[in-house]
Amino acid sequence: MIEFNYICFVTLNLLGLQIKGGMSFEERVLEIIRESTKKSGGIVQSELWRILGIDSREGSKLIARLMRKGLLMREAITYKGKKTYILRYADNTRAPVSVSVNLNPVVEVPCFACKQINRCSIGGYYDPTRCPLLTRYLLSMNIRRTLSLTP
Numbered sequence: 532m533i534e535f536n537y538i539c540f541v542t543l544n545l546l547g548l549q550i551k552g553g554m555s556f557e558e559r560v561l562e563i564i565r566e567s568t569k570k571s572g573g574i575v576q577s578e579l580w581r582i583l584g585i586d587s588r589e590g591s592k593l594i595a596r597l598m599r600k601g602l603l604m605r606e607a608i609t610y611k612g613k614k615t616y617i618l619r620y621a622d623n624t625r626a627p628v629s630v631s632v633n634l635n636p637v638v639e640v641p642c643f644a645c646k647q648i649n650r651c652s653i654g655g656y657y658d659p660t661r662c663p664l665l666t667r668y669l670l671s672m673n674i675r676r677t678l679s680l681t682p
């Protein structure tokens with residue numbers, strides 16, 4: 532009787548219907564994976580299929596759907612001698628990332644401060660392919676890059 536109820540539970544939820552308590556099947560699966568991630572760093576997908584009482588075909592579709600939503604991460608592992616995947620909850624609320632961008636090379640481009648920029652074009656009187664200021668700048672960049680690559 533328990534098995535029959537569980538199969539009904541799984542079937543209804545695979546069809547996208549809500550289960551008792553307002554939690555969808557996907558939310559329940561995510562809850563299991565989230566808890567496993569917290570406790571032991573993830574859950575082997577065959578273990579998840581066993582807990583949910585679904586086969587690998589159903590499980591793979593479900594996991595693919597959750598991965599497309601960016602809610603899961605999957606990593607290949609060997610478990611009990613077989614190649615499989617471990618599933619981890621992907622916390623989308625990431626910590627702020629501090630990015631430092633050095634704008635100095637851009638600011639140093641002579642064109643930014645050039646009075647002729649609106650009249651400068653290839654083949655024109657002011658031509659970037661013949662401009663001594665730009666050439667000097669590009670050569671200095673190349674020299675700097677060469678120096679930084681030199682061990």
Ligand code: SF4
Binds near residue numbers: 641642647658
């Ligand atoms: S290429 Fe030379 S002339 Fe043209 S905008 Fe840049 S600095 Fe000015």
